[in-house]
Amino acid sequence: MIDLSKRRFFSKRTVDDTTIRLPWLANASKFTEQCTRCGKCAESCETNIIIHGDGGFPQVDFNKGECTFCYGCANACPESLFDKEENNPWEAKATILESCLATQNVECRSCGDMCDTMAIQFKLEIGKVAQPNLNLDECTGCGACVAVCPTSSINVSKLV
Template sequence: MIDFKRRRLFSRTQTDDKSPRLPWLKQPEQFTDQCTRCGKCIAHCDTQIIVKSDGGFPRIDFSIDECSFCYQCAEVCPEPLFAEQSQLPWGAKANINNACLAFSNIDCRSCSDSCEVMAIQFQLMVGKVAQPTINTQQCTGCGACVSTCPTSAILVHNP
């Protein structure tokens, strides 16, 4: 198993090890042991959000677009890495950090406008602009809110 934390010891780039790799993985913790890095999932991704990461392993990049949960990455994979499509794709959820414009009293609702399942709502507040809240029960972790956020205040990661 590859320990990516050690590779980044002297790097300035920080990545979230809790970020989802690919949807429907049976055993995400053993992904780097089983993936052959063939690139078929990257080539067949409906929204082109699967990109190569460290060591050539595929990962999700929500700054490009959202996951449409098309299941094409799982269908073309020659390895037995993926669960059935009838199961939940992952446990990933969106999280809004302090860089959100609403926390600086600037009205922006781009994340809720892009959320198809309406998991992001804005609550009216006295003396402030409406503040975002995420209903984690409704959030699918699709990442639609990530690429539309002007301050990159939203991350999608596994709890």
């Protein structure tokens, strides 16, 4: 087995603190030290959004779908990496980029249609198509809006 602590010592790469690993991680900063990369979390994901990311460690890919917060990944994990299900799954929120069709005055409301919590609403403006308005207090960071965006203008990342 490779000693990852030594590998990181010689690597100049820094850990991206905004990478969405998995919901309910108890200690995200120690995740790569504690995760065995067994893949059980990915096997148990009901929406198949958990992929093998950098170094084989699991991470969420919202281009594949949304997190339903089913807690399946946490239940399947043989390690003690996760918080209780009652806790907040993560501090992740969506952001809408300038490449959004609506900001380019092209009618599109795909993200708002997919948002169960209605965190993305569209506000009418004179002389423009309705513009997206993201309510971060309502956003769960589920990622349902990401895959449906035709211009890949929505990202979900951890708040830092």
